[in-house]
Structures are given as structure tokens and as C-alpha cells.
Amino acid sequence: MRLSLHVNGTTRAVEAEPRDTLADTLRDGAALTALHLGCEGGSCGACTVLLDGEPVRSCIVLAVTVEGREVRTLEGLAGDSVTEALKRAFHEEHALQCGYCTPGMLVTARDILRRFPGPDEAMIRRELAGQICRCTGYMGIVAAIRRVGEALQETSGAGA
Ligand code: FES
Ligand code: FES
Structure with missing residues (x-):
């Protein structure tokens, strides 16, 4: 399926399966590779990004659930x-x-x-x-x- 994600201030169209995590979608679909995958189970925090300004573990968030919301990765904090x-x-x-x-x-x-x-x-x-x-x-x-x-x-x- 095609998702429209608002990431780091721009809207991006990315391909994702309904089961795909936000972490995988950002890394593989949007080439935003600052976030890392460690445990892939919500325990280590390596995949932390901001969702509507709050930190979330992107390995346990489904990409389909963030359409219309503001995602910010470490790349998007450059200059902050x-x-x-x-x-x-x-x-x-x-x-x-x-x-x-x-x-x-x-x-x-x-x-x-x-x-x-x-x-x-x-x-x-x-x-x-x-x-x-x-x-x-x-x-x-x-x-x-x-x-x-x-x-x-x-x-x-x-x-x-
Ligand atoms: S990869 Fe460990 S919390 Fe997401
Ligand atoms: S895991 Fe190596 S610097 Fe933190």
C-alpha cells in the first residue's frame, strides 16, 4: 500500500505493508537511517523518533497508524x-x-x-x-x- 507520511517537515509517499513498522518504513522506504534497530521489541530505545513531538519507539509503531501525524527523526533535528x-x-x-x-x-x-x-x-x-x-x-x-x-x-x- 502507498502511505503518505509527514516526516521532518515534508510529505513523502512511501510503499509499506500493513504489518510494516515505522522504523523499517523510515529506514527502507524513506532512507532515513539515523534511527537504529537493536532489540526490535520496544526495549532498547535505539529506534526512538518523535511522533507529534513525543518520543516513541518506532520499532513497535505500525507505519499505517502515523498517516496525518508529524514524524521527526534525528535527521529532522539538524540545526535544532x-x-x-x-x-x-x-x-x-x-x-x-x-x-x-x-x-x-x-x-x-x-x-x-x-x-x-x-x-x-x-x-x-x-x-x-x-x-x-x-x-x-x-x-x-x-x-x-x-x-x-x-x-x-x-x-x-x-x-x-
Ligand atoms: S529497536 Fe529496541 S526499542 Fe526499538
Ligand atoms: S551502544 Fe555503543 S555507544 Fe552506546
């Missing part, structure tokens, strides 16, 4: 100031080793900072509970998110 700051902080804090979890981590980290300005370590670790890093690089990941959160708080404080 918080995402770009997170990318820099991940690099500087050595928050990635193999990088397989990184796209999902970045999408989720941005969402954490959207909901909790200046989160402390405990809060970040709690909110990251659904994101699995097989390389166990959590210290750097948490440090990177914390660094960006602190910078955002300073910026918003300076403007207050």
Missing part, C-alpha cells in the same frame, strides 16, 4: 539548537563508543531537556532508563546531557 549542543557535548564528553545507541540517546536527551530544564544526574539517569547503551558509556552520556542542561539554565537565567 539543543540537538546541536548535545551533539557537541556528546563528542566532548566521549559519550559514544560504537555509536549504535547515539541517535536514540540524542532524541531522548533533547526531550529530557525540553521537559526538565537543568536536570540533575539522578533525574537524567531515571529518564534514560529506557535507552540502552550496550557499550555502557553512561557516565559520558549523563555528563553531556547535564552539561547542556546547565548551559540552557544559564542562558535562560541570563535572559530573565
Whole structure:
């Protein structure tokens, strides 16, 4: 079947079977390969994208259910100031080793900072509970998110 998906601000026509997941449809049908597939069962978070602004695990969402809704992948967050700051902080804090979890981590980290300005370590670790890093690089990941959160708080404080 032919689906019309609104992805990263543009409408795309993609071919998909009724049983196809959003993850497979984005990767195979729209060449959006930043999202990764790890567990394919909703447990690891590597496939996280935004659906109507909220993070979802695209491996357990059927593509046919998202017609008419706004999908945003990591590619679609290029240029977003918080995402770009997170990318820099991940690099500087050595928050990635193999990088397989990184796209999902970045999408989720941005969402954490959207909901909790200046989160402390405990809060970040709690909110990251659904994101699995097989390389166990959590210290750097948490440090990177914390660094960006602190910078955002300073910026918003300076403007207050
Ligand atoms: S691949 Fe989707 S949650 Fe693991
Ligand atoms: S950096 Fe390898 S899985 Fe996280």
C-alpha cells in the first residue's frame, strides 16, 4: 500500500505493508537511517523518533497508524539548537563508543531537556532508563546531557 507520511517537515509517499513498522518504513522506504534497530521489541530505545513531538519507539509503531501525524527523526533535528549542543557535548564528553545507541540517546536527551530544564544526574539517569547503551558509556552520556542542561539554565537565567 502507498502511505503518505509527514516526516521532518515534508510529505513523502512511501510503499509499506500493513504489518510494516515505522522504523523499517523510515529506514527502507524513506532512507532515513539515523534511527537504529537493536532489540526490535520496544526495549532498547535505539529506534526512538518523535511522533507529534513525543518520543516513541518506532520499532513497535505500525507505519499505517502515523498517516496525518508529524514524524521527526534525528535527521529532522539538524540545526535544532539543543540537538546541536548535545551533539557537541556528546563528542566532548566521549559519550559514544560504537555509536549504535547515539541517535536514540540524542532524541531522548533533547526531550529530557525540553521537559526538565537543568536536570540533575539522578533525574537524567531515571529518564534514560529506557535507552540502552550496550557499550555502557553512561557516565559520558549523563555528563553531556547535564552539561547542556546547565548551559540552557544559564542562558535562560541570563535572559530573565
Ligand atoms: S529497536 Fe526499538 S526499542 Fe529496541
Ligand atoms: S555507544 Fe555503543 S551502544 Fe552506546
